[in-house]
Every structure is written in C-alpha cells, then in structure tokens.
Amino acid sequence: MTNEQQELDKLGILFNAVQSLDEEEPDFYGELKQCAWNILYENPGTEFGDWMNMLIEQYPTEVMDAIGSHSAEAYASLTDMWDTEDYEDADTGECHTFKDWAEYFATDRSVELYDLLAEARRNIMRLETRQH
Numbered sequence: 001m002t003n004e005q006q007e008l009d010k011l012g013i014l015f016n017a018v019q020s021l022d023e024e025e026p027d028f029y030g031e032l033k034q035c036a037w038n039i040l041y042e043n044p045g046t047e048f049g050d051w052m053n054m055l056i057e058q059y060p061t062e063v064m065d066a067i068g069s070h071s072a073e074a075y076a077s078l079t080d081m082w083d084t085e086d087y088e089d090a091d092t093g094e095c096h097t098f099k100d101w102a103e104y105f106a107t108d109r110s111v112e113l114y115d116l117l118a119e120a121r122r123n124i125m126r127l128e129t130r131q132h
Contacts, residue, residue, distance in 0.1 A: 026065075028062070028065040028066040029066045029067075031062050031065070031066065032055075032059070032062045032063060032065075032066035032067070032081075033081070033085065033087050034087075035055060035058070035059040035062050036051070036055055036081065036087070036098055037087050037089065037098070037101060039051055039054045039055055039058065040098065040101045040102050040105050041101075041105055041111065041114075044105050044106060044107050044108050044110065044111050045105075045106055045107060046102055046105075047102065048079075048082050048099070048102070051082065051098070051102065052075070052078050052079075052082070055078065056074075063078075081098060082097070082098045082099050083097065083098075083099055084097060085097060085098060087101065089118075091118040091121065091122070092114070092117055092118050092121050093121070094117075
C-alpha cells in the first residue's frame with residue numbers, strides 16, 4: 001500500500017467520522033408527541049388520566065427515552081405536555097395542545113370528520129400540485 005493510498009484511507013475514515021457527527025440525534029420527544037397524539041386519535045373521549053396511563057402502557061420505551069423513568073418527573077412532564085405542548089398533525093396542518101386535541105377528538109364522529117378534513121386537504125394539495 002502506497003503512502004497516497006494510506007492517506008486516502010485515513011481521509012475516508014475521517015470523513016465518515018465527521019459525517020456521523022453531522023447526523024441528527026433521534027428526536028425522542030418528537031416521537032413521544034406522535035405517540036401521545038395517536039392515543040387521542042385512536043381513543044375518542046380520552047381524558048388526561050387515561051391518556052397518561054395508555055401512553056405509559058403502550059409506549060413505555062418512547063416515554064422513558066424522552067422523559068426518563070422517575071415517576072414524579074414523568075408525571076410532571078406529561079402534565080406539562082398535556083397542558084402546554086403543541087402538536088401539529090402533518091396530514092392537516094392543524095396544531096393544538098394535547099388537551100385541545102382531546103376535546104377535538106371527543107367522539108367517534110369527530111374523528112370521522114377529522115379524517116374527512118385530512119382527505120380533503122390531501123386532495124386540495126394534489127390539485128394544487130397539478131395546477132403548477
């Protein structure tokens with residue numbers, strides 16, 4: 001192996017190391033927010049206590065990765081998430097706190113209407129894309 005080849009190999013290793021540093025860290029809190037929204041969407045009429053219990057039971061890894069395993073801190077974080085954290089649904093662009101999403105998804109019918117809204121927005125976007 002020539003010196004040039006060794007230098008190229010070293011540069012390749014260095015490049016890969018730098019490239020791996022540039023990769024984003026996983027967004028654990030973002031994943032938890034998606035899970036929290038799914039609970040409300042899939043379980044119309046869910047209130048805070050049930051939402052928190054379902055979130056912990058159905059997504060324990062996501063809860064632990066995002067906010068830890070200390071029960072008092074987890075409860076405080078989930079309470080704060082419920083009351084103040086916004087979540088934007090990618091299908092509709094609607095953005096609300098989880099408390100507001102729970103009210104939005106109060107009944108099966110409200111979820112059905114939401115699905116119709118999401119479908120309508122997708123159709124509008126598709127038509128706008130065709131126009132341009």
